Amino acid sequence: MNKCDEFMEILVLGEDATPEEKTAAEAHAAECAECAALVNAFAQAEGELATVSEAPNGFADRVMDQLPLPEPARRESWTPMWVISGAAYAFAAVFGGLVIWLAFSDPSVISGAVNDLTAFAASPGAIGYSAFGTITGVSAAVVAVAGYFAYNLVLSAE
Amino acid sequence: MPVKDEKKLIEGCKAGEQEAWRELVETYRDMVFAVARRVAGPSAEDAAQETFFRVFKSLGNFRGESKFSTWVYRVAYNTSLDIVSKRGIVTENPDGFEQPYGGPGPDDLTISAEYSEAVKTALAGIRPEYRTVLELYYLLGKSYKETAEITNMPIGTVKTHLHRAKKDMLKTLRRSGVAGFH
The missing domain is CATH 1.10.1740.10 (RNA polymerase sigma factor, region 2, helix turn helix motif)
Structure with a gap:
């Protein structure tokens, strides 16, 4: 082994060389162009080996798409549930109450409504004022309550 | 990170x-x-x-x-x-070394290209079983311990692989004529 080989062994391979050996090898490389070129080439190789280039664009998204993660929690409805149910019950109470109040405030309304409803049953084209009120009030209450239960049904099916 | x-x-x-x-x-x-x-x-x-x-x-x-x-x-x-x-992939030319080395200035462009080529050739010339260890060692910031943990090899084996990888590199670099670039 010639001098250059010996020094290169120390410079490139000799992690266990003594400080004196390293100093001597470095002094040699400073004067020997061939050894200096080899040391530079090694330094370049080490630099390239240590390079961490970025993963390709969209890589993280592709990884996330293939992970069998549970679906994210459903977003909270913008209207809290108690508001919707409260509104439905209030709607039903107001219209139902209105009908009952009308009936009791003027008992003739009941008989009028019965007469009107009978007439309506006999001839749907002719409808009296009180029958119209009764039908509207009861229908509104039924629609409100039915809507509330339908809404709940849709939520539970999702 | x-x-x-x-x-x-x-x-x-x-x-x-x-x-x-x-x-x-x-x-x-x-x-x-x-x-x-x-x-x-x-x-x-x-x-x-x-x-x-x-x-x-x-x-x-x-x-x-x-x-x-x-x-x-x-x-x-x-x-x-x-x-x-x-x-059955043979990683003779790993594609991790495509980026040109950015060190030397404009006057050294020709020699830099030759250097880069010689370095790539030298890396490709290392036996695969040694090259992986060499690559991981530098990638992990020259950590014998971490290289050993990842490859499940004793630290002594990692050092031996590194030594042999560098010897292979040195041999290829000498053959490629890099020592003649002054």
């Missing part, structure tokens, strides 16, 4: 939280990809994706006996080896 609160991140991932997984993937993607590229060459993307899938499946087995990053890179290393083995 350091993780602010690794324990919290791992717990979030174990709980299946989307945001925690996104953070984990974005934190480790570059290094996982770098390991995959070194070991699996052209199949790096598949190896890196499969790595995260395996991390997902086996995260429950992580007991914190090694650094979390080391555990993730070991999964990347083993996954890449499996893909190489299944597909």
Whole structure:
């Protein structure tokens, strides 16, 4: 082994060389162009080996798409549930109450409504004022309550 | 890339939280990809994706006996080896060294190109079983311990592989005439 080989062994391979050996090898490389070129080439190789280039664009998204993660929690409805149910019950109470109040405030309304409803049953084209009120009030209450239960049904099916 | 609160991140991932997984993937993607590229060459993307899938499946087995990053890179290393083995990939010219070295100034452009070529040839000339260790060693910031943990080799074997890899490189560099570039 010639001098250059010996020094290169120390410079490139000799992690266990003594400080004196390293100093001597470095002094040699400073004067020997061939050894200096080899040391530079090694330094370049080490630099390239240590390079961490970025993963390709969209890589993280592709990884996330293939992970069998549970679906994210459903977003909270913008209207809290108690508001919707409260509104439905209030709607039903107001219209139902209105009908009952009308009936009791003027008992003739009941008989009028019965007469009107009978007439309506006999001839749907002719409808009296009180029958119209009764039908509207009861229908509104039924629609409100039915809507509330339908809404709940849709939520539970999702 | 350091993780602010690794324990919290791992717990979030174990709980299946989307945001925690996104953070984990974005934190480790570059290094996982770098390991995959070194070991699996052209199949790096598949190896890196499969790595995260395996991390997902086996995260429950992580007991914190090694650094979390080391555990993730070991999964990347083993996954890449499996893909190489299944597909019979020969990584004679790993594609991890495509970026030109940015050191020398304009006057050295010609010699720099020749240097780059000689360096690539020298790296490609290392026997694959030694080259992987050499590549991981530098990728991991010259850590014998971490290289040994990831490859599941004793530190002594890592040092032997490194020594032989450098000897192979030196031999190829001499043959390529780099020593004549002054």
